[in-house]
Amino acid sequence: MGRLDGKICLILGGAGYVGEGIVRSFLEEGAFVIVPSRSPERLQGLRQVLGTTANERLVTVPANTGTIAGAESLREQILQRMKGLDAVVASLGGFREGATLIDTPLEEFGKVLSDNLLSHFIAARTFIPALKPGSTYTFIAGLAGEIPQPRTGPVAVAMAGQQALQRVLAEEMRETGVRINDLLVKSVMSRARGEPGPETLTAEEVGQFAAKLASPEGAHWNGVQIRLLDRTTYEMAMR
Numbered sequence: 001m002g003r004l005d006g007k008i009c010l011i012l013g014g015a016g017y018v019g020e021g022i023v024r025s026f027l028e029e030g031a032f033v034i035v036p037s038r039s040p041e042r043l044q045g046l047r048q049v050l051g052t053t054a055n056e057r058l059v060t061v062p063a064n065t066g067t068i069a070g071a072e073s074l075r076e077q078i079l080q081r082m083k084g085l086d087a088v089v090a091s092l093g094g095f096r097e098g099a100t101l102i103d104t105p106l107e108e109f110g111k112v113l114s115d116n117l118l119s120h121f122i123a124a125r126t127f128i129p130a131l132k133p134g135s136t137y138t139f140i141a142g143l144a145g146e147i148p149q150p151r152t153g154p155v156a157v158a159m160a161g162q163q164a165l166q167r168v169l170a171e172e173m174r175e176t177g178v179r180i181n182d183l184l185v186k187s188v189m190s191r192a193r194g195e196p197g198p199e200t201l202t203a204e205e206v207g208q209f210a211a212k213l214a215s216p217e218g219a220h221w222n223g224v225q226i227r228l229l230d231r232t233t234y235e236m237a238m239r
Helices: 017-028 040-053 068-081 106-130 153-172 203-214 231-238
Strands: 008-012 032-037 058-062 085-090 131-141 179-185 225-228
Touching: 008 017, 008 106, 017 032, 017 040, 017 203, 032 040, 040 058, 068 106, 085 106, 085 203, 106 131, 106 153, 131 153, 131 203, 153 179, 153 225, 179 203, 203 225, 203 231, 225 231
Parallel strands: 008 032, 008 085, 032 058, 085 131, 131 179, 179 225
Antiparallel strands: none
16 A cells, blocks of 8 residues: 555656656555656656556646646646545756856846746646546756856756745645645755766655655645755654
8 A cells, every 4th residue: 555545746847857767656655646757758657657656647748838738738637537636746847057147148047037937937827727636746846046166157046036935835825725835855866967966865765755745644745945954854744
């Protein structure tokens, strides 16, 4: 028996390096997992990486959830076949370094905000209404919004905005029975970044904690920002 047996879960960004670890963990916990991507090649690559874990409970869907039309089309497909979603995990955007903030071209600044903030807004406004009472919506992000570093200004601004987005949504949705949390991870070692250090979490471990949040065991986490700074904080949170 898994924590998420029979649960319908949407993993946005599930074909990414961190997302694939989240998808693996949700499947191992018994969830029915939906993963959209603009790239059919990335969806096929996800299945190859997951191997035998990519069972009949994994549904991959070509879809562009970065646009309102694409996201709403996917939502309607889901609602036509199911009564609603039990969990959404949004692992969108990514970390990047570039020029100093004052030397960042406007086009680059706008692209980073689109990838790391606007994408989250579109996803939240589209898929939160598809969630059942008692379900969860979990943002996944780094700590760039709280720990500024040189040459990461656009990402820092976007992630700070994402944290504000989560806080406002959590207050607005508090009476609906939908729990909206933000999982902030200091560092994640994915397949693309080699072997993890002793204090660095793997993408699968991030997925295991996200699965716990989406399960009845995570019911006491409601409208909060949870910081997994190292292995110690992770192990404490998993108890």
